[in-house]
Structure formats: C-alpha cells, structure tokens
Amino acid sequence: MAQKGPLPGFRDFYPEDLARRAAIFRAWRAVARRYAFVEYDGPPLEPLELYTAKSGDEIVGQLYNFEDKGGRAVSLRPEMTPTFARMVAARANALPKPVRWFSVPQLFRYERAQRGRLREHFQLNVDIVGEPSELADAELLCVAIDIMRELGLGPNDVRARVSDRRLLNALLGAIGVTEAQLGTAYGVLDKIERQPHDVSREKLAEAGLAPAQIERVMALPDISTLDDLERDFGQVETAKPAIAQFGRYLAHLHALGVEAWVDVDLAIVRGLAYYTGTVFELFDAKGELRAICGGGRYDNLLGQLGGVELPALGFGMGDVVLGELLKAHRLFDDDAVDGPDxxxxxxxxxxxxxxxxxxxxxxxxxxxxxxxxxxxxxxxxxxxxxxxxxxxxxxxxxxxxxxxxxxxxxxxxxxxxxxxxxxxxxxxxxxxxxxxxxxxxxxxxxxxxxxx
RNA sequence: GUGGCUGUAGCUCAAUUGGUUAGAGCACCAGACUGUGGCUCUGGGGGUUGCGGGUUCAAUUCCCGUCAGUCACCCCA
Missing domain, CATH: 3.40.50.800 (Anticodon-binding domain)
Structure with missing residues (x-):
C-alpha cells in the first residue's frame, strides 16, 4: 500500500500538512520570544562520539548513524542537548547569564515507528543555563504551558505533571531506600500506571525492601499537594530543605498564573542519567497520548558534555504528539493553506x-x-x-x-x-x-x- | 530487536458459505448549466485487491513468506 511512500517513520508534508506544522512552529516561536528566548541552531549531522561519549555504545542501536565518505562515524542528531551544550560551553565565559535559548531542530532516531513516535520529528528545545534558582524552573514550565494556551488548549485538555529528583531522593531516603535500591524504586514509580501493582511490589521486594517500605514507596504517587508532603514527611529533618524548595517552585508557578494546569506527581521520573532537580511532563488530560513535552533541571550535564560547571534546565516538545492532540481537538484551521490575495x-x-x-x-x-x-x-x-x-x-x-x-x-x-x-x-x-x-x-x- | 492485530481507487468503505468484466460516496479531470461565485447535471481518468508464492476448476476471500501500518514490550537522551 505505502510502497512508494517515504521511508518508514518519515513523513511527506503535503501543503495542508505543512500548514499545520507551520502553525505549530509559529506558536512555538511566538511564545519562546514572548519569554525573551532567542533562537539558535546547529548541524543536523554530528560526530557519533557526541552521543556515545556519555551514554555508552548501547545507544547506537537507537541512532540514525553511518560512516560518511571520509570514513567518519557520524549520526543524525537524536537530540539537541549535546549540540546545545557544546555551543554554550564554547562561549561559556562570554555569554551573559542566564542564557535563554531555543531551537526547533529536526531530530532522528532509528527505532520502530509507533503512533506519536516516528524516526524523524521536529522538537522545540527551550533551555536556560546559569541559573540555579527555582524561579528559572517555574519560568521554563510556564513557557511550555503558555504554548498550550497559544494553540487553544486549556487546563482541561492538558495537564502538567511536576516532580523533583532532589525531593524524591529525600523522600525515598526517609523511607530507608538505599542508594543501591534507588534505581529500582525509580523504575517502579515510572511504571506505576502501566504495570500491575503486584509486579511493582515484587520488584521492590526483590531489591530488598521490607514490606512496610514497599507500601510507603507505592503510596508516593498519592501525594498530590504540598500539604500531603508536609503531612507525610514534614517531620523528617532530611526532607525539609527539598520540600521547602519544591514549595517555592509551586509558589512561583502560582504567581505566574499557571497553577490550574499543574499536578504534583512523584511518579514523573524521566531519564535517570540526566535530570538532577525538577522534572515535568505535559500530557493530554485524557491520558490517551504519549507525553507532549518533557523536561527538567540537569545541573551536571554541561559539566559532563561541555566541561563547564553551569546549572541548566530545559524541555523538549515534539510536533508529532502535539499535532495529534490538536487534530483531536479540531484546533487546526480548516483552510490553513494560503490562497492568493x-x-x-x-x-x-x-x-x-x-x-x-x-x-x-x-x-x-x-x-x-x-x-x-x-x-x-x-x-x-x-x-x-x-x-x-x-x-x-x-x-x-x-x-x-x-x-x-x-x-x-x-x-x-x-x-x-x-x-x-x-x-x-x-x-x-x-x-x-x-x-x-x-x-x-x-x-x-x-x-x-x-x-x- | 521480540510478540499481537491489520492491509481493496488519493480518502472513507462495499463485494452472499471462495464463483463472471472488484463497486459506491467524496476527491480529481472535461463539458453543460447557473446571464458574476463552493449548487445542479452529464461524462471521464484512476485498482495486476501491498508484494511474492501455495492450495483450488476458481482466491479480495484459505495457507506461508515478505513489506508496510498499528498496538504492546524494550527504550525514551
């Protein structure tokens, strides 16, 4: 049927398709500029080492990589962050802080395509470098939410789920989860909605958690407000700073006027090797689609990738899931293709x-x-x-x-x-x-x- | 990479228990008409039923393979 179509996981953009894509891009750029972010770009093709250096060779399986005619091992970019880190690091001393940059790269990965997940997509990247304050975390999420607004979506359509690595570490520590058990606990929380609870409990037990600890870990996703946090962990001395910090983050979001969109959700985990602080994801409220957007704070990454110690945070928002959501809500202009004047x-x-x-x-x-x-x-x-x-x-x-x-x-x-x-x-x-x-x-x- | 489901015209679908030249709507093209406007009418192009093989007198229909799509797993930077 589609034998003459594009390669698997790639898309042809007919004028009506391109018009929809352009509408998404317009919203991205309009909101990013509104928050005083400036646009940059980098090469779509990069040295393979840029991606294997920190992530290891096993990610090559997910890369669209090959050898060029000069014998160089290269890869189409699967993400923008390493390129971004390199660019920022190269001028780290000269750039006024905080750096507020955004980009709309086309990204590639070699995986079996699924709904909302192709081998190629466009992804808005918004990053802030050089600012450790929770104000930056709140600002960042606010950009993502405002894009939803810009596209005609409301808090009944899209939910922002927020968590914080530092907070979760403190809570798990308070429960008595050891450093070695942390990975298992994260994995269980990440899958808590998709995996039967019996399986989750079994995994935690295998990692050596006591039954009482298991129940406390399993109950973490029930925490949905700052009050819940205070009630369950407010008396734990080691958790107080993280709770206070998270509280400031939520307060800033409130002041920025997006609290109606935000849910506290400690089951939001995201990449283990990546994030160090706040993490968030945007989902359609019905929960039928993949995440629209995900991001958070990655204070160590620029040091690992670029050799400069700078706090940083950012998010990525792809065009595929977002397009599906807009289509489902009929928010695309019917005749978006421009006719002649x-x-x-x-x-x-x-x-x-x-x-x-x-x-x-x-x-x-x-x-x-x-x-x-x-x-x-x-x-x-x-x-x-x-x-x-x-x-x-x-x-x-x-x-x-x-x-x-x-x-x-x-x-x-x-x-x-x-x-x-x-x-x-x-x-x-x-x-x-x-x-x-x-x-x-x-x-x-x-x-x-x-x-x- | 592993497993499940699916595959008829550009799109949405139809084709009695396998049975003549695989149909319809929309879209497209041409013409008529509306004495300036998305209407209406007429006609037309378009399918080796994803592809390859097998069973059968006969396959869109049954079987196998393959490709593609889709869902789940893996992974999600």
Missing amino acids: FWVVSTEHCAPASVLRAAASLRRMGYAAEYVLNEEKLRSQKSSAQIKAAERAGAVWLMVLRDDTRVEVRPLSRAPGGEARDGAEVLLHDLMEPERGLAVLAEAGVPAPRED
Missing part, C-alpha cells in the same frame, strides 16, 4: 496581456496573484468559471478586467467583511506604479500585503 479574471473585452500586466503590478506591490495559466482559457473561458477556480484556490480578492484599461476589484468570500460588499472600479494604469497602486487598492478596501 488576488485572482485576476479575464473577460471577452480584454486581451490576455492585460491580465498579465495586472498580475505583474499586483506582484510588484507584494500581493500574491494568480490567474488561469492557459492562454486558450484566458481568451475564451467564461468569467464564471474563472471565479469558481478563484474561490477554490482560496483567493481573497478578484480583479476582473472589464476591458484593457478598467479593472474591478471585488471581494470574495474570504475577504474581510465577507462577500457582501460591491466591487470598486480602478484604472489599470493606476496600478502600474506600486506606491500609487497600493493607495488605490487601499481605497477599494484592500488591506496592505502581509509582511511575511
């Missing part, structure tokens, strides 16, 4: 050359202009047929050539104010010079061409 219509009283002159003048002014691209039809096709084509192409205005000197500018259904308005007659001669042409069209009710 003008469709120039010939009549029996005009020469085809006049149509071309009119279109050329519109294009000089900066408008998108189209007409029947067939000389025979330009000479003889009825204007009604051309108008039909104009509507179908998504045109906004008609320019009907009454004859070789006079044109009628008429709104189509997409024009501001709809199709109720009458057309205005304009002299073709007045359109030849762009500045005068724009003034004449403005008088006829046509807005200036879009800047982008």
Whole structure:
C-alpha cells in the first residue's frame, strides 16, 4: 500500500500538512520570544562520539548513524542537548547569564515507528543555563504551558505533571531506600500506571525492601499537594530543605498564573542519567497520548558534555504528539493553506496581456496573484468559471478586467467583511506604479500585503 | 530487536458459505448549466485487491513468506 511512500517513520508534508506544522512552529516561536528566548541552531549531522561519549555504545542501536565518505562515524542528531551544550560551553565565559535559548531542530532516531513516535520529528528545545534558582524552573514550565494556551488548549485538555529528583531522593531516603535500591524504586514509580501493582511490589521486594517500605514507596504517587508532603514527611529533618524548595517552585508557578494546569506527581521520573532537580511532563488530560513535552533541571550535564560547571534546565516538545492532540481537538484551521490575495479574471473585452500586466503590478506591490495559466482559457473561458477556480484556490480578492484599461476589484468570500460588499472600479494604469497602486487598492478596501 | 492485530481507487468503505468484466460516496479531470461565485447535471481518468508464492476448476476471500501500518514490550537522551 505505502510502497512508494517515504521511508518508514518519515513523513511527506503535503501543503495542508505543512500548514499545520507551520502553525505549530509559529506558536512555538511566538511564545519562546514572548519569554525573551532567542533562537539558535546547529548541524543536523554530528560526530557519533557526541552521543556515545556519555551514554555508552548501547545507544547506537537507537541512532540514525553511518560512516560518511571520509570514513567518519557520524549520526543524525537524536537530540539537541549535546549540540546545545557544546555551543554554550564554547562561549561559556562570554555569554551573559542566564542564557535563554531555543531551537526547533529536526531530530532522528532509528527505532520502530509507533503512533506519536516516528524516526524523524521536529522538537522545540527551550533551555536556560546559569541559573540555579527555582524561579528559572517555574519560568521554563510556564513557557511550555503558555504554548498550550497559544494553540487553544486549556487546563482541561492538558495537564502538567511536576516532580523533583532532589525531593524524591529525600523522600525515598526517609523511607530507608538505599542508594543501591534507588534505581529500582525509580523504575517502579515510572511504571506505576502501566504495570500491575503486584509486579511493582515484587520488584521492590526483590531489591530488598521490607514490606512496610514497599507500601510507603507505592503510596508516593498519592501525594498530590504540598500539604500531603508536609503531612507525610514534614517531620523528617532530611526532607525539609527539598520540600521547602519544591514549595517555592509551586509558589512561583502560582504567581505566574499557571497553577490550574499543574499536578504534583512523584511518579514523573524521566531519564535517570540526566535530570538532577525538577522534572515535568505535559500530557493530554485524557491520558490517551504519549507525553507532549518533557523536561527538567540537569545541573551536571554541561559539566559532563561541555566541561563547564553551569546549572541548566530545559524541555523538549515534539510536533508529532502535539499535532495529534490538536487534530483531536479540531484546533487546526480548516483552510490553513494560503490562497492568493488576488485572482485576476479575464473577460471577452480584454486581451490576455492585460491580465498579465495586472498580475505583474499586483506582484510588484507584494500581493500574491494568480490567474488561469492557459492562454486558450484566458481568451475564451467564461468569467464564471474563472471565479469558481478563484474561490477554490482560496483567493481573497478578484480583479476582473472589464476591458484593457478598467479593472474591478471585488471581494470574495474570504475577504474581510465577507462577500457582501460591491466591487470598486480602478484604472489599470493606476496600478502600474506600486506606491500609487497600493493607495488605490487601499481605497477599494484592500488591506496592505502581509509582511511575511 | 521480540510478540499481537491489520492491509481493496488519493480518502472513507462495499463485494452472499471462495464463483463472471472488484463497486459506491467524496476527491480529481472535461463539458453543460447557473446571464458574476463552493449548487445542479452529464461524462471521464484512476485498482495486476501491498508484494511474492501455495492450495483450488476458481482466491479480495484459505495457507506461508515478505513489506508496510498499528498496538504492546524494550527504550525514551
């Protein structure tokens, strides 16, 4: 069926698909800029070592890697963070802190494709470097949530689940979980919703936890408020600083006006080797899709990857799951593919050359202009047929050539104010010079061409 | 990489217990008509039923393989 399609896990973007992607990108960039982040980019192809150095060779199985013609081991980038770390590290001393950068890279991985998980996707990366304060953590999550808002989603559609590695470590320590048992405990919490509780208990028991400890670990996901934390662990001296810190984080989120979106969820784990502090994920409220977005604080990573000790935090938000969610909520514009601003219509009283002159003048002014691209039809096709084509192409205005000197500018259904308005007659001669042409069209009710 | 499910036109689907030239709607193209507008009408193109093999007088239908999609596992930086 799809034998001639793209490679497995890759996508063709037809105009309507690209329009949707562009809508997502627009929201990403608009919100990131609103929070004063600046955009950067790096190479889509990197040395393989950039990814194997810290993660080990086993991740090669997930990489889209190969040997180039120069014999170099290279890989398409599976994530942006190593590139980001390298770039920041190279100018670490010169960059004013905190660094607030974002990027929209296309990322690649060699895995079997599943729903919401392809071999290629675009992912917004937003990172802050050089700021240890919880204010930065709150700011970061707020960006992610504001993007949801920007796209038309609300707290009933999307939930932000937040946790903190430092907090969870303290709580597990209070329960008596040892350093060696930490990994198992994390794994169980991560899978608590997808795995039968009996299996979870069994795993914890195998790791050497006592029955009472197991029940306390299993109960951690029930904690959903700061009050719960205080009640269960407020008296534990070693947990107090982490609870207080987490409390400040939540308070900042409240002050930023996003508390309605946020759920405390200690079962949010994310990459073990990566995060050191706050972690969060955004999910659709129904819980039907994969995570829309995930991120957190990774204070050690720049030291590991770039050799500079700087606190850092960031998140990634992919276009695939987000696109599915927007589609499910019908938040994509139905005719997002831009039609021409003008469709120039010939009549029996005009020469085809006049149509071309009119279109050329519109294009000089900066408008998108189209007409029947067939000389025979330009000479003889009825204007009604051309108008039909104009509507179908998504045109906004008609320019009907009454004859070789006079044109009628008429709104189509997409024009501001709809199709109720009458057309205005304009002299073709007045359109030849762009500045005068724009003034004449403005008088006829046509807005200036879009800047982008 | 492992296992389950699925595979008919661009899309959504149909085709009696295996039985003639595999159909429909939408979309697309052409024309007519609407004396300037998404309507309506007529006609047309488009499928070696994912591909390959097997069973059978006969396969879209049954069996095997393969490719692709999908779900779960693994993994999620």
